[in-house]
Amino acid sequence: MSLDLSTLVQKNDKRIVFLIADGIGSIQSGPNSLTELQQARTPNLDQLAAEGECGLLDPVMPGITPGSGPGHLGLFGYEPTEFIIGRGLLSALGVGFPLKDGDLAARLNFATLDKQGNVVDRRAGRIPTEENERIIAKLVAKLPKAIDGAKIVLQTEAEHRAVLVLRGKGLSQSLADTDPQATGVPPLDPKGLDAKTGTKKTVAIVKKLLSQIRKILADEPKANFVLARGFALHTELPSMAERYGLTAGAIANYPMYRGVASLVGMTLLETGNNLLENIAVAGKRWQEYDFFFIHFKYTDKTGEDGDYEAKVKRIEELDAAIPALRALKPDVVVVTGDHSTPSKLKAHSWHPVPALLWAPATIRRDGVTEFNEVACAAGGMGRLPMKYLMQMALAHADKLMKFGA
Amino acid sequence: MSLDLSTLVQKNDKRIVFLIADGIGSIQSGPNSLTELQQARTPNLDQLAAEGECGLLDPVMPGITPGSGPGHLGLFGYEPTEFIIGRGLLSALGVGFPLKDGDLAARLNFATLDKQGNVVDRRAGRIPTEENERIIAKLVAKLPKAIDGAKIVLQTEAEHRAVLVLRGKGLSQSLADTDPQATGVPPLDPKGLDAKTGTKKTVAIVKKLLSQIRKILADEPKANFVLARGFALHTELPSMAERYGLTAGAIANYPMYRGVASLVGMTLLETGNNLLENIAVAGKRWQEYDFFFIHFKYTDKTGEDGDYEAKVKRIEELDAAIPALRALKPDVVVVTGDHSTPSKLKAHSWHPVPALLWAPATIRRDGVTEFNEVACAAGGMGRLPMKYLMQMALAHADKLMKFGA
Numbered sequence: 035m036s037l038d039l040s041t042l043v044q045k046n047d048k049r050i051v052f053l054i055a056d057g058i059g060s061i062q063s064g065p066n067s068l069t070e071l072q073q074a075r076t077p078n079l080d081q082l083a084a085e086g087e088c089g090l091l092d093p094v095m096p097g098i099t100p101g102s103g104p105g106h107l108g109l110f111g112y113e114p115t116e117f118i119i120g121r122g123l124l125s126a127l128g129v130g131f132p133l134k135d136g137d138l139a140a141r142l143n144f145a146t147l148d149k150q151g152n153v154v155d156r157r158a159g160r161i162p163t164e165e166n167e168r169i170i171a172k173l174v175a176k177l178p179k180a181i182d183g184a185k186i187v188l189q190t191e192a193e194h195r196a197v198l199v200l201r202g203k204g205l206s207q208s209l210a211d212t213d214p215q216a217t218g219v220p221p222l223d224p225k226g227l228d229a230k231t232g233t234k235k236t237v238a239i240v241k242k243l244l245s246q247i248r249k250i251l252a253d254e255p256k257a258n259f260v261l262a263r264g265f266a267l268h269t270e271l272p273s274m275a276e277r278y279g280l281t282a283g284a285i286a287n288y289p290m291y292r293g294v295a296s297l298v299g300m301t302l303l304e305t306g307n308n309l310l311e312n313i314a315v316a317g318k319r320w321q322e323y324d325f326f327f328i329h330f331k332y333t334d335k336t337g338e339d340g341d342y343e344a345k346v347k348r349i350e351e352l353d354a355a356i357p358a359l360r361a362l363k364p365d366v367v368v369v370t371g372d373h374s375t376p377s378k379l380k381a382h383s384w385h386p387v388p389a390l391l392w393a394p395a396t397i398r399r400d401g402v403t404e405f406n407e408v409a410c411a412a413g414g415m416g417r418l419p420m421k422y423l424m425q426m427a428l429a430h431a432d433k434l435m436k437f438g439a
Numbered sequence: 440m441s442l443d444l445s446t447l448v449q450k451n452d453k454r455i456v457f458l459i460a461d462g463i464g465s466i467q468s469g470p471n472s473l474t475e476l477q478q479a480r481t482p483n484l485d486q487l488a489a490e491g492e493c494g495l496l497d498p499v500m501p502g503i504t505p506g507s508g509p510g511h512l513g514l515f516g517y518e519p520t521e522f523i524i525g526r527g528l529l530s531a532l533g534v535g536f537p538l539k540d541g542d543l544a545a546r547l548n549f550a551t552l553d554k555q556g557n558v559v560d561r562r563a564g565r566i567p568t569e570e571n572e573r574i575i576a577k578l579v580a581k582l583p584k585a586i587d588g589a590k591i592v593l594q595t596e597a598e599h600r601a602v603l604v605l606r607g608k609g610l611s612q613s614l615a616d617t618d619p620q621a622t623g624v625p626p627l628d629p630k631g632l633d634a635k636t637g638t639k640k641t642v643a644i645v646k647k648l649l650s651q652i653r654k655i656l657a658d659e660p661k662a663n664f665v666l667a668r669g670f671a672l673h674t675e676l677p678s679m680a681e682r683y684g685l686t687a688g689a690i691a692n693y694p695m696y697r698g699v700a701s702l703v704g705m706t707l708l709e710t711g712n713n714l715l716e717n718i719a720v721a722g723k724r725w726q727e728y729d730f731f732f733i734h735f736k737y738t739d740k741t742g743e744d745g746d747y748e749a750k751v752k753r754i755e756e757l758d759a760a761i762p763a764l765r766a767l768k769p770d771v772v773v774v775t776g777d778h779s780t781p782s783k784l785k786a787h788s789w790h791p792v793p794a795l796l797w798a799p800a801t802i803r804r805d806g807v808t809e810f811n812e813v814a815c816a817a818g819g820m821g822r823l824p825m826k827y828l829m830q831m832a833l834a835h836a837d838k839l840m841k842f843g844a
Contacts, residue, residue: 061803069803094842095442096823097830101843114843115442121844264844382841384834385803386819408806408819417494417821 037437039111039425043279048365048431050280051316051326054109055352056102056291057334057375059387059407064342070333070377071388071406073342074349078356079390079405082369086392088402089415091423093373099384105372106294110274110327111424119297120207120266125197127296128289129189133268138205138236140265142188142196143213144169144257151220156213157194158257166190169257176250181239191289198262200239205267206232209240213261221261236265273299274325278428283319285312286329295327309355317362324431337375338382345377366430367392368423369405386417393430442842444516444830448684453770453836455685456721456731459514460757461507461696462739462780464792464812469747475738475782476793476811478747479754483761484795484810487774491797493807494820496828498778504789510777511699515679515732516829524702525612525671530602532701533694534594538673543610543641545670547593547601548618549574549662556625561618562599563662571595574662581655586644596694603667605644610672611637614645618666626666641670678704679730683833688724690717691734700732714760722767729836742780743787750782771836772797773828774810791822798835 060069093100093108094115103124104114122139133139144158144166161169167190174188184202191197208227214220224240226233240262251258274282276299283303284295292302303319306312309330316326330352336345352369359367370389373382388410391397400414411417415426428434465474498505498513499520508529509519527544538544549563549571566574572595579593589607596602613632619625629645631638645667656663679687681704688708689700697707708724711717714735721731735757741750757774764772775794778787793815796802805819816822820831833839 061801090819090821095830096827097832097834097839098442098447099834099839099841101841104843118843124844379801383801384831384839386821407803411805411819411821412817417819417823 039434040277040279042435042437043428044433044435045279046432047324048433049320049324049326050366050368050427050431051328051359051362051364052109052368052427053328053330053359055330055333055349055369055371057337057373057382058349058371059374059385060337060345060376061378061383061385063376063378069407070342070345070349072408074346074353076349076353076405078353079369080403082356082367082392083390083405083409084403085394085399086390086397087400087415088388088390088405088410088413090386090407090410090417091370091389091420092386092417093420095419096386097384099382100373101382102290102372103294106291108420109370109372109423110298111277111421112271112298113421117271119269119294121264122197123266123268123297124290124293125191125195125264126199127293128291129191129197130302131187131189131197131199133199134201135268135270136201136203136205137268138200138207138265139268140198141191141263142198142260143263144194144196145221145259145261146256147221147259153214153217153219153221153261155256156217156261160193161257163190163192165257166193166196169251169254170196173247173250177243177246181242182235184239186243194257196260200236204232204235206230206236207265207267208233209236209265211261211263212244213263221259224262271297275299278424279433280325281323282325282327283316283323284327284329285315286327288329288331291329291331300327309351310358313355313358313362320362333371334375337377338380340377340380342377365393365395366427368427370423387420389415389423391415391423391426391430396430396432444839445682445684447839447842448833449838449840450684451837452729453838454725454729454731455771455773455832455836456733456764456767456769457514457773457832458733458735458764460735460738460754460774460776462742462778462787463754463776464779464788464790465742465750465781466783466788466790468781468783474812475747475750475754477813479751479758481754481758481810483758484774485808487761487772487797488795488810488814489808490799490804491795491802492805492820493793493795493810493815493818495791495812495815495822496775496794496825497791497822498825500824501791502789504787505778506787507695507777508699511696513825514775514777514828515703516682516826517676517703518826522676524674524699526669527602528671528673529695529698530596530600530669531604532698533696534596534602536592536594536602536604538604539606540673540675541608541610542673543605543612543670544673545603546596546668547603547665548668549599549601550626550664550666551661552626552664558619558622558624558626558666560661561622561666565598566662568595568597570662571598571601574656574659575601578652578655582648582651586647587640589644591648599662601665605641609637609640611635611641612670612672613638614641614670616666616668617649618668626664629667676702680704683829684838685730686728687730687732688721688728689732689734690720691732692717693734693736696734696736705732714756715763718760718763718767725767738776739780742782743785745782745785747782770798770800771832773832775828792825794820794828796820796828796831796835801835
């Protein structure tokens with residue numbers, strides 16, 4: 035596709051809100067063999083659906099289960115198979131680390147090894163964040179500032195999770211995870227995925243680093259080693275300002291979502307303790323931004339926990355926040371997720387995500403009066419790649435000019 | 440799009456069955472102005488639909504009428520506009536000819552010419568296969584082994600259909616058919632579609648060959664000439680094993696479908712005399728394969744014959760075979776076609792094909808309770824390119840890992 039959307043952009047003071055309920059889509063289960071959205075009482079979402087347009091969206095492609103990175107890139111209108119961002123990069127952005135082009139980031143999970151060097155807990159008993167901070171401070175004090183010319187940065191993420199950034203010349207992201215994804219076996223040695231010079235150099239640096247970390251943490255009762263995942267080089271993405279002319283603010287509590295929002299140039303705004311407080315933040319900053327990304331994590335978390343009832347309750351919490359959102363008088367509201375997380379499957383899934391687009395001035399109502407997966411299948415949006423959602427929202431906000439004469 | 444599906448593949452022992460009712464889609468006609476699927480009594484297909492997910496699939500693209508080659512490539516997940524296979528190639532593969540890279544194949548139809556050299560029957564009265572074999576033997580005995588350095592191979596397909604393969608260096612497939620697609624006119628002379636050297640050389644070879652065939656067959660009462668169609672060079676396709684990690688078996692009676700299955704690396708299994716016997720073959724080979732392609736030709740054949748009632752009966756035969764298929768306890772079942780063949784049109788058509796996907800462990804039921812074109816339009820699968828069907832089936836068989844972090 036050769037249409038450059040940015041050539042059609044026109045600015046105005048209309049406001050778009052993307053309310054993203056992470057992992058909201060599902061499949062039938064529970065006592066009544068309904069999806070959690072079908073089971074939940076959602077009068078406010080149903081009203082938005084009745085006044086709006088619904089559909090089913092594929093974050094990446096039919097049949098493909100998206101990670102949170104590709105899922106959110108799709109939401110923000112970026113083709114997720116073109117813009118690939120690794121886990122390490124998302125973690126680094128999430129802790130607010132000022133990445134530069136060429137930086138190599140990885141997620142570190144503190145883990146517990148036994149005396150034989152086998153992993154007994156891949157999350158070190160999910161140590162509290164304060165404990166993580168103490169251990170990171172200890173590592174920073176005892177590790178060298180650089181290894182083979184690459185500057186070493188370590189930062190706490192939360193609980194057992196930390197971030198490693200290497201800053202140097204010619205680093206490679208072609209490294210396998212050292213997390214063996216199992217207990218009772220030793221961590222994997224750093225290994226290159228190709229035979230290039232940069233990869234060999236990076237593997238050597240990571241080996242030296244891990245060897246020193248192991249010595250420094252030897253006396254820790256729980257977090258006595260780290261497992262590295264998702265080595266990724268920082269690549270600058272075109273921003274939402276460049277692509278869509280939007281001044282975008284993100285209200286997201288969890289690091290990964292702050293990370294991906296930051297990657298597309300959103301300003302990370304302050305956050306509250308729950309969804310209503312986060313909507314209040316949008317209200318407070320209403321004059322400063324014309325696009326708000328409000329992230330609601332708990333529909334995914336409860337899905338991953340396999341807790342059907344809890345997911346239903348979280349959907350009802352989402353529903354209860356809709357009047358506060360409407361009170362801000364947005365011009366366009368989108369409610370959808372970055373992927374499906376059926377509690378029956380306890381994991382992200384490939385099922386397309388129910389979506390609603392609400393824009394009182396310009397919507398074509400489609401007769402759908404409930405917001406759930408089955409009702410959305412009959413909606414006017416049909417089944418579409420997720421990446422088109424952003425440009426439909428821009429259109430309804432009158433921010434896109436006609437293409438061609 | 441840069442997503443390489445093979446990087447996401449994980450193997451397991453779940454089994455996928457693609458039950459392909461050739462040309463099953465249609466448009467309303469008949470005594471009640473219904474499609475054949477709407478008219479037929481299909482309790483078993485309707486039950487699969489109710490328990491599964493339905494949709495309408497475009498084998499190539501909306502508005503494009505697919506040949507059997509592109510239709511089946513779409514079914515098997517290959518973009519049909521990227522992987523082009525000509526009719527000659529399919530015929531050659533169908534008779535089990537061991538093609539090598541660079542071989543040029545064409546379908547030959549025996550035809551009857553009158554004394555003026557005009558075509559009076561483009562199918563030579565549909566001579567029996569035994570007659571075809573006799574004539575091929577006669578040609579092989581009298582023709583040279585090679586013309587201008589290109590080895591000549593002729594093989595019987597069935598009835599009036601035969602296969603020509605030229606094996607030599609620098610052959611071209613840019614040749615027009617010599618079948619005039621009409622009677623009362625002479626066969627077309629071999630003609631190149633471009634001015635390249637290889638094309639000129641190939642045209643010269645085919646001209647010499649046809650001239651000799653005409654002399655040898657001059658005394659035949661019916662099959663006194665051949666019409667050539669679908670010149671195609673053999674190109675090796677990536678196999679389903681490479682792309683999807685599948686061990687795939689094909690149960691198809693007709694040469695063309697065996698050909699395309701073989702082209703994507705399926706093993707051609709033995710066949711029975713009807714659909715129930717073919718499903719029994721799958722049962723017998725159940726432990727050896729994790730993907731079965733079972734082809735049912737007669738929904739297309741009756742459609743091409745314009746026989747509405749016969750197509751309805753064939754659909755009911757398809758329906759009656761479903762319990763035997765379910766008894767094998769597959770994990771994923773797909774029922775669809777490679778294209779539509781409305782009996783009202785007596786030909787392949789561009790109408791999207793009704794499809795159902797059944798996978799009890801992971802399906803999102805969409806409320807569709809009948810398997811027909813109209814009901815499928817409201818299904819959760821929506822309207823999708825056919826090529827996505829394979830990856831959705833793989834996802835439901837838990838054979839694809841998550842994409843991205």
